[in-house]
Amino acid sequence: MNSAQLAEIVARDAADGVGQHVVRALIVRSGRALMLRRPAHEFRGGVWEMPGGKVEPHDGDLLDALRREVHEETGLAVTGFTRYLAAFDYTNRKGRYVRQHTWAVTVTGERVQLSEHDAYTWTNASDTHPISPEDRDLINRHALRPRALP
Numbered sequence: 001m002n003s004a005q006l007a008e009i010v011a012r013d014a015a016d017g018v019g020q021h022v023v024r025a026l027i028v029r030s031g032r033a034l035m036l037r038r039p040a041h042e043f044r045g046g047v048w049e050m051p052g053g054k055v056e057p058h059d060g061d062l063l064d065a066l067r068r069e070v071h072e073e074t075g076l077a078v079t080g081f082t083r084y085l086a087a088f089d090y091t092n093r094k095g096r097y098v099r100q101h102t103w104a105v106t107v108t109g110e111r112v113q114l115s116e117h118d119a120y121t122w123t124n125a126s127d128t129h130p131i132s133p134e135d136r137d138l139i140n141r142h143a144l145r146p147r148a149l150p
Contacts (some may be wrong), residue, residue, distance in 0.1 A: 001063070001081060012101050019096040019097045020092065020099075021101065022059050023055060024100055025068060025069075025148075027076070030122070033124070035123050036051055036119070037120070039118045051069060051070045052102075054069075061113050078111040079107060081103050084102065088134050
């Protein structure tokens with residue numbers, strides 16, 4: 001995704017009245033997606049989610065924010081963006097209109113090092129972790145795609 005496409009997303013979101021951008025990364029290894037569990041004492045505590053978070057004013061663009069968030073939350077470094085997957089909207093606990101954008105990414109690093117979450121797992125769409133329907137659908141559609149044989 002180039003800078004013009006990113007600018008188009010941000011402009012569309014502004015026209016739609018989006019008050020906050022959130023970015024998420026679908027990181028897949030061996031057909032399983034990395035999910036992080038929110039601590040029990042936080043909003044939506046106990047829910048499993050993809051790495052990511054709020055886009056901050058100091059972030060250069062959505063992809064810079066995603067690189068920063070993935071590294072902060074997991075210690076992994078985003079090395080590539082394989083494709084833009086989806087966006088969905090919700091209202092946060094403060095009543096702000098949020099649009100979450102998700103990309104499939106590649107990363108370096110073998111060991112997940114948590115800083116904000118209390119657990120991580122590599123899951124597939126049929127596992128029973130409490131995952132949002134939107135995330136479960138993305139995992140089902142993108143993490144478990146059959147791969148062509150060489």
